[in-house]
Amino acid sequence: MKLVVGSPGTWSGMALRVSQFVFAGASMCAMVTAPSNSNYSAFFYMNFTMGLQLFWSLGLACVDIFSIRNKKDLHNWEIVSLIVFGDWIMSVFAFSGVCASASLMILFAKDMNFCRIYWRLPCDQFALSITLASIVWSLDAASSLSGFWLLVSFF
Amino acid sequence: MKLVVGSPGTWSGMALRVSQFVFAGASMCAMVTAPSNSNYSAFFYMNFTMGLQLFWSLGLACVDIFSIRNKKDLHNWEIVSLIVFGDWIMSVFAFSGVCASASLMILFAKDMNFCRIYWRLPCDQFALSITLASIVWSLDAASSLSGFWLLVSFF
Known part of the structure; x- marks a missing residue:
């Protein structure tokens, strides 16, 4: 079993999944x-x-825990390519969501000054949520990159 | 020279670049x-x-035309990987721009009904521009996919 940081079935991979969650x-x-x-x-x-x-x-965190406890090797071509594909789809979803929300936030805070005019609009909470979602996206990108690296190393 | 549809230095690749432009x-x-x-x-x-x-x-359209006229083979590892990397960056830029603008358009047209209330807001023109940009993004994705396919076939 190759040790690629963050790949499925490793401690670092599980840590990435738990952080995403x-x-x-x-x-x-x-x-x-x-x-x-x-x-x-x-x-x-x-x-x-x-x-x-x-x-x-x-x-995937559950799968990682199962794999670590039972010392089961998840590093075969089919499983890794499935996980990389799923991670990639999730990254695209998260990225589009973050872009869409960030553009709205910029409109509210800067372009139209809604945050200052309508003080009941919870701009801080929106901004916090978007920041956290962008962290999720970067963790997604890390997962899918390490999976892709593992996939490349099979060939 | 491998014939991958839409890859650099081919007629189909040039057609893709001209359409993007x-x-x-x-x-x-x-x-x-x-x-x-x-x-x-x-x-x-x-x-x-x-x-x-x-x-x-x-x-890149100019590069394609030059390559076709002078029958120069662009299909080597360094050039293709550079073009694929550039295409990928462009795709990400275009995608984020389209997501950001589309979310604003949905806010104007649906969430806040600005398009109906402020009839001087050129919503149709905004929508047209976003639609055209999303076509550019899909053409970008096609270019970068065919380049990536060519890159994979080198190994």
């Missing part, structure tokens, strides 16, 4: 508890992608 | 001629990425 959960909490978040499609979409991320990361 | 130019025209477009950061950002795209596609 925690940050995605925190991002969802920050967004859900913000009043009037449901009025904006972009925020709803980002929340939806974070929900998907939650299930994906939890599932 | 034309659609990026059309997207910029639609956005620049829309009044009040400069008030929104997301639209400005998308316009900027389309400007970059214009230079990139024009440059």
Whole structure:
């Protein structure tokens, strides 16, 4: 079994999955508890992608724990390519959600000054949620990159 | 020289570059001629990425024409990997620009009904520009995919 940092079935891989899960959960909490978040499609979409991320990361964290406990080698071509493909899809979802929400946030905070005019708009919570989601995206990118590196090393 | 559709130095590759150039130019025209477009950061950002795209596609179209006229083989590892890397960066830029602008457009047209309330807001022009930019993105993805396929076939 090749030791690529962050690849499936390793301690570092599990740590990445758990961090993705925690940050995605925190991002969802920050967004859900913000009043009037449901009025904006972009925020709803980002929340939806974070929900998907939650299930994906939890599932793969469980797979990693199972693999480490039972010393099962997950490093074969089919499993890794499936995980890399899934990670890639998740990264694209998370990236699009973050871009969409960040553009709305810039509109509210800078272009239209809504954050200053409508002081009841929870801009800080929106910004926190977007920041956490962008951390999730970078962790996703790290996972999919290390998986891809492992995939390349098979050939 | 391997014949991969859309790869550098082929007729299909040149057609892809010319289409990217034309659609990026059309997207910029639609956005620049829309009044009040400069008030929104997301639209400005998308316009900027389309400007970059214009230079990139024009440059590579010239390279393709040069290669076809002089029957020069561009299919070596260094050149293709450089072009694929550049295409990938351009795709990410275009995708983020399209996501950011599309989320603003959804806010204007659906969430806040600005398009109906402020009839002077050129929503149709914004939508047209975003649609054209998303076509540019899909053409970018096609270019970078065919280049990547060629790169894989070297190994």
